[in-house]
Amino acid sequence: MEKRTVFIIDDEEIIRKTLSIHLTKGNYSVIQSAGGSGIFEELKNNNYELVISDIRMPEVNGLQILEYVKKNYANIPVLILTGLMDFNITIEAMKMGAFDFLIKPITKEHLLNTVQNALHNRDLLIQNKKLEKENLEYRTILENKVEERTEQLNKKTVELENAYETLQKMNFQMVKVLAEAIEAKDKYTRGHCDRMRFICLKIGELLGISGGERTDLEFAAILHDLGKIGIADSILNKIDTLNENEFDMIKEHSLIGEKIISEISTFKNVSMIIKHHHENYDGSGYPGGLKGSQIPLLSRIIAVADVFDALTSKRPYRESLSIESAISEIKNISGTKLDPSIVQLLINNKEYTKLKPNQPQKHSDTEEKNKLLKKSLCLHAYGNSL
Numbered sequence: 067m068e069k070r071t072v073f074i075i076d077d078e079e080i081i082r083k084t085l086s087i088h089l090t091k092g093n094y095s096v097i098q099s100a101g102g103s104g105i106f107e108e109l110k111n112n113n114y115e116l117v118i119s120d121i122r123m124p125e126v127n128g129l130q131i132l133e134y135v136k137k138n139y140a141n142i143p144v145l146i147l148t149g150l151m152d153f154n155i156t157i158e159a160m161k162m163g164a165f166d167f168l169i170k171p172i173t174k175e176h177l178l179n180t181v182q183n184a185l186h187n188r189d190l191l192i193q194n195k196k197l198e199k200e201n202l203e204y205r206t207i208l209e210n211k212v213e214e215r216t217e218q219l220n221k222k223t224v225e226l227e228n229a230y231e232t233l234q235k236m237n238f239q240m241v242k243v244l245a246e247a248i249e250a251k252d253k254y255t256r257g258h259c260d261r262m263r264f265i266c267l268k269i270g271e272l273l274g275i276s277g278g279e280r281t282d283l284e285f286a287a288i289l290h291d292l293g294k295i296g297i298a299d300s301i302l303n304k305i306d307t308l309n310e311n312e313f314d315m316i317k318e319h320s321l322i323g324e325k326i327i328s329e330i331s332t333f334k335n336v337s338m339i340i341k342h343h344h345e346n347y348d349g350s351g352y353p354g355g356l357k358g359s360q361i362p363l364l365s366r367i368i369a370v371a372d373v374f375d376a377l378t379s380k381r382p383y384r385e386s387l388s389i390e391s392a393i394s395e396i397k398n399i400s401g402t403k404l405d406p407s408i409v410q411l412l413i414n415n416k417e418y419t420k421l422k423p424n425q426p427q428k429h430s431d432t433e434e435k436n437k438l439l440k441k442s443l444c445l446h447a448y449g450n451s452l
């Protein structure tokens with residue numbers, strides 16, 4: 067094991083020699099100096115791990131040496147050689163950072179014990195500083211990694227948000243194309259999809275529907291009758307009364323619509339809303355015969371908006387109804403065909419007047435009007451928003 071070096075500074079040669087002998091026997095390597103004006107240069111140019119310095123010396127005293135060492139080599143402990151008469155100076159030295167003091171005459175055992183303690187303390191301090199440094203480095207690395215990872219995650223989040231926005235735009239474009247296909251198929255419902263979107267979103271807003279659910283409602287409102295694509299034109303656009311078999315075929319449109327939309331993975335919820343948009347509140351609708359809250363809420367909204375738009379729109383066999391007349395008719399089927407709470411929201415919401423539905427015509431023959439109105443509601447119940 068390599069010897070540890072002690073630097074002894076004392077102007078009395080006999081003291082230096084005595085200490086040197088003890089330390090050498092204790093397996094230490096020793097450097098000696100009588101002090102003087104060149105001591106700082108010596109302290110600078112030698113390798114040592116401990117300083118033992120006398121206090122009272124000409125030119126440069128022990129306190130000056132202590133101050134220099136503590137200032138320039140903080141890890142090197144300094145032991146002060148002192149006499150019984152130097153009590154106050156010794157206290158001062160301890161305050162300035164001396165590790166310990168050795169009172170002359172010094173015994174070999176006390177010297178070696180004190181030196182050993184001082185060096186052990188120095189080792190602990192160095193080790194502690196090393197651990198602190200490693201800890202700081204580790205923390206810095208960790209913080210940098212966290213910062214780097216956070217930056218990556220933020221970047222990824224922005225990319226995902228952009229991708230989601232693009233997907234939503236594509237979805238909306240696809241929905242618009244499909245809506246045009248529906249309206250091209252059913253020439254009597256031109257503008258119906260846009261109005262449905264407007265009314266349903268308004269009711270949805272009043273119900274606090276937001277985020278993804280709002281998007282589902284928007285898409286389902288536009289696409290609710292997509293299944294009509296699969297119904298023969300001759301039945302869909304028939305002006306005369308439909309027979310039972312033809313009604314059954316029209317009723318298929320909610321399931322056809324659901325099947326088409328369910329093929330698009332992001333539209334699963336929309337497909338379920340479409341499937342049930344002809345369920346009646348009292349359970350008399352189709353395809354599931356669902357009742358009340360069993361019917362998806364968004365399907366119940368679509369049902370109310372669908373009837374309102376059908377009644378306020380012109381049809382080949384009747385003129386459009388005024389908003390007041392349509393609301394009056396809707397009240398008649400509230401609680402049976404339609405969810406009364408949603409009907410109430412429609413009634414309380416004046417936004418629908420902005421839709422500018424077809425101008426209502428005055429019916430001179432009340433009986434004829436009632437007859438045509440009945441057909442209109444009846445057709446809706448079967449799934450034809452006429």
Ligand SMILES: [Fe+2]
Pocket residue numbers: 290291319343344449450451
């Ligand atoms: Fe429908």
